[in-house]
Each structure stands twice: as C-alpha cells, then as structure tokens.
Amino acid sequence: MLTIIFVVFVAVFIITVLIMTALGAGASQDEKKTLAFLDSALATAAPGVRDEVVDIRRQELLSSIPWLNRWLIKADFAPQLRLILYQANLKWTVGGLLLMAVGCAMFVAFAVYARTSAVILAMFLGCAGGSLPFVYVFYKRRKRFDLFEQKLPDALDLMVGALRAGHSLISGISIVAREATDPIDREFRMCFDEQNFGAELRTAMLNMVNRVPIQDMRIFVTAVLIQKESGGNLAEVLEKVAHIIRERFRLKRQIRVHTAQGRITGWVLSFLPVVLGLGLYLVDARHVSLLWERPVGVTMLYTAGVMTCIGALIIRKIINIRV
Numbered sequence: 001m002l003t004i005i006f007v008v009f010v011a012v013f014i015i016t017v018l019i020m021t022a023l024g025a026g027a028s029q030d031e032k033k034t035l036a037f038l039d040s041a042l043a044t045a046a047p048g049v050r051d052e053v054v055d056i057r058r059q060e061l062l063s064s065i066p067w068l069n070r071w072l073i074k075a076d077f078a079p080q081l082r083l084i085l086y087q088a089n090l091k092w093t094v095g096g097l098l099l100m101a102v103g104c105a106m107f108v109a110f111a112v113y114a115r116t117s118a119v120i121l122a123m124f125l126g127c128a129g130g131s132l133p134f135v136y137v138f139y140k141r142r143k144r145f146d147l148f149e150q151k152l153p154d155a156l157d158l159m160v161g162a163l164r165a166g167h168s169l170i171s172g173i174s175i176v177a178r179e180a181t182d183p184i185d186r187e188f189r190m191c192f193d194e195q196n197f198g199a200e201l202r203t204a205m206l207n208m209v210n211r212v213p214i215q216d217m218r219i220f221v222t223a224v225l226i227q228k229e230s231g232g233n234l235a236e237v238l239e240k241v242a243h244i245i246r247e248r249f250r251l252k253r254q255i256r257v258h259t260a261q262g263r264i265t266g267w268v269l270s271f272l273p274v275v276l277g278l279g280l281y282l283v284d285a286r287h288v289s290l291l292w293e294r295p296v297g298v299t300m301l302y303t304a305g306v307m308t309c310i311g312a313l314i315i316r317k318i319i320n321i322r323v
Helices: 001-041 047-057 068-073 078-089 094-116 119-130 132-162 167-179 184-195 202-209 215-230 232-259 260-283 294-319
Strands: none
Touching: 001 094, 047 232, 068 094, 078 094, 078 202, 094 119, 094 132, 094 184, 119 132, 132 167, 132 184, 132 215, 167 184, 184 202, 202 215, 215 232, 232 260, 260 294
16 A cells, blocks of 8 residues: 555655646747847847846746746745755756655655544644755855865965056955965855956955855955055955964864864764664564654654754854854
8 A cells, every 4th residue: 555655655746747848848939039049139139129138138047837936936035045055066956856845855755644543643744855955055065165265365465466466456356266276266256257347345345245145255355445445554454364374274173173072972963863763663563653653752853853953953052163
C-alpha cells in the first residue's frame, strides 16, 4: 500500500513539473518575441520607441512561470531573495527557489506522514525539509563572503600601488576589476561601471556595500568616503585599512580554532538524537514506533525537539564571537 501511495505521489509530482515546464516554455517564447522586438526597436530612430525599449528592459524575470512571475513582482520579499541569490552567486530565480522549497517540504511531509500517520510531526519535518534550499543558498552566500573577505586586503594593496603610481581612485578601482580574481573583480567592476555611467562615487560604493554587506567592506568604503570629504593621503589610509582587515581575519581564524570544540559539541548534541533514533528504528521499528503511536510518546518527541533546538541556539550564541 505504501508503495502505491509513493508511486502516485511521484506521478503527481512529475506531472506538475511537466506542466510548469510547459508554462515556462511558453514564457521563453514570449521572451524570444520580446528580444526580437528589442532588436527591431534598437534599429529604429523614433524617440518614442526607444523610451519603450528602456521601460521593457527594466523588468527582470523572477520566474519562468508567467503567473508566478507576476505574483513575485508584486511581492515585497522578492527583491530581497533576488539579492541573496546574487550574493550566493547562484543562477537560480526567485520562483525556482520557492518551488524547490515547496517540493522538498511536500516530499518530506508526505514521507513522514505515510510512515507515522502523525500530522503535526509531518508538518514540522516538512517545514524543516522546505528550508533545505534556503540553507544551501545561505551556505553558498557565507562561503562567497568569506572568500571576498580573504582576498580584499590584496585588492586594497593593488589600489595602494596604483595610487602611489599616480593613478586616481577610479583608475585604482578599474585596476582591481581587471587584475583581481572572483569575487573581488565582479563587485569592483560593477562599482566602476556605475560610476562610469554617471552615478556618484558615494552611491556606487554604497551599492557595493549593499551587495557585499560584510564588516571589512564597510570599513573600506567608510575610509574612502571620509577621505574624500576631509582630504589626506588615500594610499596611506588604504594601506592601514588593509592591515586592519588582515589582523581581523587573523583574529577570526584564531577564534575559530579556540571555539572548534564548542562547534563540534553543538553539532553532536543536535544530530545525535536524530541519528540514534533512526538507528534504533532500523534495528527495531516496533519498539521505536511507540513514540508516535501513543500520546505520551508524541509529547516526548515534541519536547525533545524543542529542547534540542533551544540547546543548539544557546551553544551557537556562546561560540559566535563577533570581531
């Protein structure tokens, strides 16, 4: 019976994916028509047509499914999710991320309910499963920020060398955009392009801080903006900023070494009940199934889950030392 239910679920899921893909194909055809219209409009010298071209290009695709894209354009959280996906350097759309989260939540909730028949437990674990795509996105985002933080002092050294050689600040930013590696080059290139296309230097640098909201980038941008207003030797200022960033990075590494035992303890205490419960279930399913077949067992499961989460958050608070 369980096999039949699982097959039906998989079939429904595949049909849903095919329908969404077909709708996305229709959206791609509309996109091709729009691109063809843009190509023809760019060759036209009429001012009204060029205004229409600019208006069309400002609309960004949040999902390949038309109705979902229209809904996300009106949603307030869509721009923030799009920024997070950009910061994680993922080519996903906001609609794709939400659909993956919904699919993971439905799959986990159905699997748990088919096995335990506990609605509340299935909903709770389904929400946990639905958060997995977001966990991956934030993991990639954190990794990219760590790499940016590691390479930022070398980029500042390039700027210091350019300034001492007689280049301006804008030329130093362009040199970093050409010579540095990912992800430094991408952000500095966007900053240089924004300033080159007419934006103020302050606006371009604040936009870069918005794209990379880490403390080291705020220190760099604050130092540059203060120097532009008060004057002084910018090369010397950036050299000291690079030294401070290196010292902060070294201190953070030392803190990670000293708190390694606490992090391992938190991971072990958080996942040990789950792993042990799965192991006991594989050994003797009837014995462990009493936890969700009786009211007392369900209460114990919920209490254990809440206490485990609270303990994990307390350990995280202890070992999370801000530098």
